[in-house]
Amino acid sequence: MxxxxxxxxxxxxxxxxxxxxxxxxxxxxxxxxxxxxxxxxxxxxxxxxxxxxxxxxxxxxxxxxxxxxxxxxxxxxxxDQRRRVPRAYRTTGLPSGFNGDATAWSLNNDRDVLTISLPNGFALLTGDYVGFRWGTHGRTKVRLLEARVGTAAVAVEPPLPTLVPGNAIAYVKDPVxxxxxxxxxxxxxxxxxxxxxxxxxxxxxxxx
Structure with missing residues (x-):
């Protein structure tokens, strides 16, 4: 192969x-x-x-x-091999039926505050990652600087590069x-x- x-x-x-x-x-x-x-x-x-x-x-x-x-x-x-899934789900795994992909996401003008649509009540903790993938090989990721439950916007680093297209998929399982x-x-x-x-x-x- x-x-x-x-x-x-x-x-x-x-x-x-x-x-x-x-x-x-x-x-x-x-x-x-x-x-x-x-x-x-x-x-x-x-x-x-x-x-x-x-x-x-x-x-x-x-x-x-x-x-x-x-x-x-x-x-x-x-x-980051310690954060292959968000920290709150390290022992239990992701909720049943959720593959880790967000249904939508958006950014502020400085591209360092992220709003992401995940299952109701899904928790992201400080230090967790959100990955972005597009095309065949496009991949990057950001780290959360604060915890988030629900639809709250959170600060992230680094600012998401402008090369990431708006139709990229945001995801939380195995971000690379x-x-x-x-x-x-x-x-x-x-x-x-x-x-x-x-x-x-x-x-x-x-x-x-």
Whole structure:
């Protein structure tokens, strides 16, 4: 079977992770001693995952997965492995009959306050994610800065990029973004117990 890209991540072997926004910001002091600031480009999701405790077959699957990406040349779908569903549903799963897709969504003019239509009473907590998908490969996500129940609008970061079309689907199950490996990725050390360890480091590839 042909491999297509972006590839999904494998569902095992991941241990410690970091999933945060990477910003390029510059301070702009003023004559009156105030401090202004400006960002260079859109914030991007930056992530790292450690790999440990895998059996040989699992190690070889991860080795093949990483090799197929050809370093930073090819992309994959990366996400926060601790928030594959909203935090309130981590143990129970999503409500019966709900696949995670919103029926509608809208933004304020600054694109950093989100209103989203989900099942009645559905809870989103601080730190949860809403993903957006469009076309074949378009994927990005935002993080909630406050809790929400019902139809209340909530602040999110980063502001949703303007490249996301208005007909994109907002969703809360397995939200991901398109990412590429960085040279900090290191995989292949094998312990005396035969277990392989390594680290995957990636940055978002934000494109339509």
């Amino acid at each position: 042909a491999i297509t890209f972006p590839r999904p991540m494998l569902p095992y072997g991941l241990n410690v992770q970091s999933f945060e926004l990477d910003r390029i910001d510059y301070l702009s002091p003023t004559v009156g001693a105030g401090i202004g600031a400006v960002s260079a480009g859109s914030p991007l999701w930056s992530a790292s995952w450690s790999l440990a405790g895998m059996r040989e077959n699992e190690m070889e699957e991860w080795r093949a997965w990483l090799t197929s990406l050809r370093g930073p040349q090819r992309s994959f779908f990366g996400g 973004c398109v990412m590429k490996l960085t040279p900090d990725t290191d995989f292949g050390s094998i312990g005396v117990d035969g277990q392989m360890a390594g680290r995957i480091v990636a940055i978002q590839d934000l494109r339509s």
